[in-house]
Amino acid sequence: MDTHTPYRYLQLAELIVSMIDNGALAPGKRLPSVRAVSEEHHISVFTALRAYRLLEDRGILIARPQSGFYVAGKRRGALALPSASRARAKASTVSISGAVAGLLEHASNSALVPLGCSVPDAALLQSKRLDLALARAARLHGSRYNVYCAPQGDARLRQEIAKRAMRFGHALSPDDMLITSGCTEAVTLALTAVAKRGDTIAVESPTYFGLLHTLEMLGLKALEVPTSPTHGIDIDVLARLLDTSSVAACVLSSNFNNPLGSMMAEADKRALLALLARHAVPLIEDDVYGDIYFGRERPKPFIALDGGANTIYCSSFSKSLAPGYRVGWITAGAYAQQVMERKLAFSLCSPVLPQVALADFLASGAYDAHLRRVRRIFEENLARMTHAIEGSFPADTKVSRPNGGFVLWLELPKGFDSRALFDEALEQGICFAPGDVFSASRRFRNCLRLSAGSGWNDRIENGVRRLGELAGVLAARWDM
Amino acid sequence: MDTHTPYRYLQLAELIVSMIDNGALAPGKRLPSVRAVSEEHHISVFTALRAYRLLEDRGILIARPQSGFYVAGKRRGALALPSASRARAKASTVSISGAVAGLLEHASNSALVPLGCSVPDAALLQSKRLDLALARAARLHGSRYNVYCAPQGDARLRQEIAKRAMRFGHALSPDDMLITSGCTEAVTLALTAVAKRGDTIAVESPTYFGLLHTLEMLGLKALEVPTSPTHGIDIDVLARLLDTSSVAACVLSSNFNNPLGSMMAEADKRALLALLARHAVPLIEDDVYGDIYFGRERPKPFIALDGGANTIYCSSFSKSLAPGYRVGWITAGAYAQQVMERKLAFSLCSPVLPQVALADFLASGAYDAHLRRVRRIFEENLARMTHAIEGSFPADTKVSRPNGGFVLWLELPKGFDSRALFDEALEQGICFAPGDVFSASRRFRNCLRLSAGSGWNDRIENGVRRLGELAGVLAARWDM
Numbered sequence: 001m002d003t004h005t006p007y008r009y010l011q012l013a014e015l016i017v018s019m020i021d022n023g024a025l026a027p028g029k030r031l032p033s034v035r036a037v038s039e040e041h042h043i044s045v046f047t048a049l050r051a052y053r054l055l056e057d058r059g060i061l062i063a064r065p066q067s068g069f070y071v072a073g074k075r076r077g078a079l080a081l082p083s084a085s086r087a088r089a090k091a092s093t094v095s096i097s098g099a100v101a102g103l104l105e106h107a108s109n110s111a112l113v114p115l116g117c118s119v120p121d122a123a124l125l126q127s128k129r130l131d132l133a134l135a136r137a138a139r140l141h142g143s144r145y146n147v148y149c150a151p152q153g154d155a156r157l158r159q160e161i162a163k164r165a166m167r168f169g170h171a172l173s174p175d176d177m178l179i180t181s182g183c184t185e186a187v188t189l190a191l192t193a194v195a196k197r198g199d200t201i202a203v204e205s206p207t208y209f210g211l212l213h214t215l216e217m218l219g220l221k222a223l224e225v226p227t228s229p230t231h232g233i234d235i236d237v238l239a240r241l242l243d244t245s246s247v248a249a250c251v252l253s254s255n256f257n258n259p260l261g262s263m264m265a266e267a268d269k270r271a272l273l274a275l276l277a278r279h280a281v282p283l284i285e286d287d288v289y290g291d292i293y294f295g296r297e298r299p300k301p302f303i304a305l306d307g308g309a310n311t312i313y314c315s316s317f318s319k320s321l322a323p324g325y326r327v328g329w330i331t332a333g334a335y336a337q338q339v340m341e342r343k344l345a346f347s348l349c350s351p352v353l354p355q356v357a358l359a360d361f362l363a364s365g366a367y368d369a370h371l372r373r374v375r376r377i378f379e380e381n382l383a384r385m386t387h388a389i390e391g392s393f394p395a396d397t398k399v400s401r402p403n404g405g406f407v408l409w410l411e412l413p414k415g416f417d418s419r420a421l422f423d424e425a426l427e428q429g430i431c432f433a434p435g436d437v438f439s440a441s442r443r444f445r446n447c448l449r450l451s452a453g454s455g456w457n458d459r460i461e462n463g464v465r466r467l468g469e470l471a472g473v474l475a476a477r478w479d480m
Numbered sequence: 481m482d483t484h485t486p487y488r489y490l491q492l493a494e495l496i497v498s499m500i501d502n503g504a505l506a507p508g509k510r511l512p513s514v515r516a517v518s519e520e521h522h523i524s525v526f527t528a529l530r531a532y533r534l535l536e537d538r539g540i541l542i543a544r545p546q547s548g549f550y551v552a553g554k555r556r557g558a559l560a561l562p563s564a565s566r567a568r569a570k571a572s573t574v575s576i577s578g579a580v581a582g583l584l585e586h587a588s589n590s591a592l593v594p595l596g597c598s599v600p601d602a603a604l605l606q607s608k609r610l611d612l613a614l615a616r617a618a619r620l621h622g623s624r625y626n627v628y629c630a631p632q633g634d635a636r637l638r639q640e641i642a643k644r645a646m647r648f649g650h651a652l653s654p655d656d657m658l659i660t661s662g663c664t665e666a667v668t669l670a671l672t673a674v675a676k677r678g679d680t681i682a683v684e685s686p687t688y689f690g691l692l693h694t695l696e697m698l699g700l701k702a703l704e705v706p707t708s709p710t711h712g713i714d715i716d717v718l719a720r721l722l723d724t725s726s727v728a729a730c731v732l733s734s735n736f737n738n739p740l741g742s743m744m745a746e747a748d749k750r751a752l753l754a755l756l757a758r759h760a761v762p763l764i765e766d767d768v769y770g771d772i773y774f775g776r777e778r779p780k781p782f783i784a785l786d787g788g789a790n791t792i793y794c795s796s797f798s799k800s801l802a803p804g805y806r807v808g809w810i811t812a813g814a815y816a817q818q819v820m821e822r823k824l825a826f827s828l829c830s831p832v833l834p835q836v837a838l839a840d841f842l843a844s845g846a847y848d849a850h851l852r853r854v855r856r857i858f859e860e861n862l863a864r865m866t867h868a869i870e871g872s873f874p875a876d877t878k879v880s881r882p883n884g885g886f887v888l889w890l891e892l893p894k895g896f897d898s899r900a901l902f903d904e905a906l907e908q909g910i911c912f913a914p915g916d917v918f919s920a921s922r923r924f925r926n927c928l929r930l931s932a933g934s935g936w937n938d939r940i941e942n943g944v945r946r947l948g949e950l951a952g953v954l955a956a957r958w959d960m
Binding site for chain 1: 577580581584588597599601602603605606607608610611612614615616618619622623624625626627628629630660661662664665668672676677690693694696697698699798802803804805806807820821822824825826827828829830831832833834837
């Protein structure tokens, strides 16, 4: 049975957490033995032990040698959640490129403990099967594909992506899709299709610094909308802002956005879509983390809720499978023609063989097993990282609790300077992303983002703990 | 001896042409026998015969059975050269995207005789060795490269490209270079770095429609500068225009530009550089055809003449080796930082494995032999195409005589409508590029471009001849 439902241990872990949450299992209480629980739930001893170990890693259970597992006094989420950001009435001209380039230079330095870059590392992704598909395509069909393909990209890859989109309830036509150089190019094409220099774009706050950088390079302004670490963008504030500001588009990542990891409820998504449609503001959706969910099913993207009537959908394989392949896609609905013309004008088309390899990989069915594996790893990584943060950062540190993706957002008391921590951490061989790069108005200086995109090991664990200690030293120095 | 200098036949052919040109060999005169000429020049009979056959294909010699080869009455260039375009004082807002998309749709239709698209076909390029390098890189190093690389691109590929640049006399540092998605992205990045929406860009006239399309999408205006089919852009006219117009940049393709195939003399290149430097107008150089020269040595690009002081150099492997790989590069000098930031913002970086494959291919030394082969093929293709045009188009047709590249520019009498010919040709299964897409102000409707990027065969030959007959029918109908 275990071989058919390999994630039974996660189900058991969830069950235990819910029993703790609703009080059925009180702090200090001893859990049933591994053998007992395995018999009761018809699972193997190994699976039961794995669930207990996971909760131990998360600090939810405590293992006492020769005795068993106990509910920890300190529960999951011992640290509070970060606060939602406050509203700003004015759009900001973006000037962040220097900070972004500086950060990325450090983030790609393999000598540093890699907490800085929101990209899964290659060892964790294990893309061997995809690489062999590329090798085969190059060897057998290289000459056939040594041509400019249509700007929309390889037809078979678009079909395979469309097939997958059916699963989250959106009947996407391959003809409506265009293959891009990652989600970055997809969002760039969308922005150039709907906005012109000087226009204002509504964004989450905090938001991905790469988006801010793109806005800056396109001469667009950012209107930062308060965003909750759990529920996403504040629709009421956005509604007020739309009444008074002229906004050319809204760029959102509703599913495990970067850096908060927040997920909007479906009702909120629908309310947001209605609001934007009422103001005729197109929504550019970045769903690059949507496949990395920890719950039972994939959260729906906006496009599945409005059928693409007002949504330009952008995604890629960069966060889940192949950052090096640079393959993303865009479905632009009413703007499809404009997006196609811009792709043609700016880069003609994307390289064909990596697209062919991805089409073969998707058609083989291997992607689902792959996604199950990386989702489990990312969930465990975040649990371990949270545990390490709880054990090392100052007690008033707040930390996000995402249900997907692989980054955490930490908030320290006002006045804490994550830039000073950044400099200190670099000295000690640790990289992370300081909070101010996630805001056009350079807020969030007391915050930071940690990425858990690498396989968990002692180096990472010690890096997080060392960072927490450094944060404590700095906070004490400032007498916070 | 022949095995070491495989292009002796081209040298012999050149010698014969120069003897005809200077009158040493008059029309109607019989040439020495193949055996005699082989002995005199210490070459094989095969090589001598190959030279004679090439000149026969070009219509320069006539073979008479049982008798030998004679100088044709009608000489090479029996058709006159197209005229240089006239000056326009005003910059044009570009609106060409519909025409470009329409043309490209037909140009990629393999059911049509492929005279429309300026891209070498895959069968001619024979990129097997490069494809195997990609297969090997994916198989052996896929995981290592499944990362975002630096926006500048793979360091080894940049080194290999820099090494080759040494040959045309420019000491290029790999650190100054950035790998792009073909030359299209390189030119786009350059334009966004030096110009902003509404600015005016000086371009050759006629010029590559893809450039005009990019200008349109970036909201830039085109200032069309008269360009001679042999000597390139008219420097005197440009000087006058610069005195009265504000120009943000000049985009030029000095070596075998598309569509004219003209090549600027080195002195003219220097004069142009001085003029632009005086006006502080940066030059964006598109050198994508520079490696496909028919003369003894590679013509120098602008960047080798000004050391990059005022030149942004853009090129790619798309015209000579691998259109499907989408690998180009840019060397932006003073604008390197701006270009890097834009690459990062618009597409992050290019896929790594195709870059690794190209680096391996270049390091193997295989590219030089490859270039020698394709240059010879393109030269022969153009000779055969010229011959077919001379034998089928109306006698007052003018045709370019490029010394590199693989396209021809044809000019028919004023009033000739190449759009009507285009429609008629499509009906008969033939594609070409009508002249008006090469101009922002939609001039050159009496012109057309034919591409000789496919291996020569009866289908192509018959396509050209049929097109010539159709042109004759249309011209007669309009009573020209």
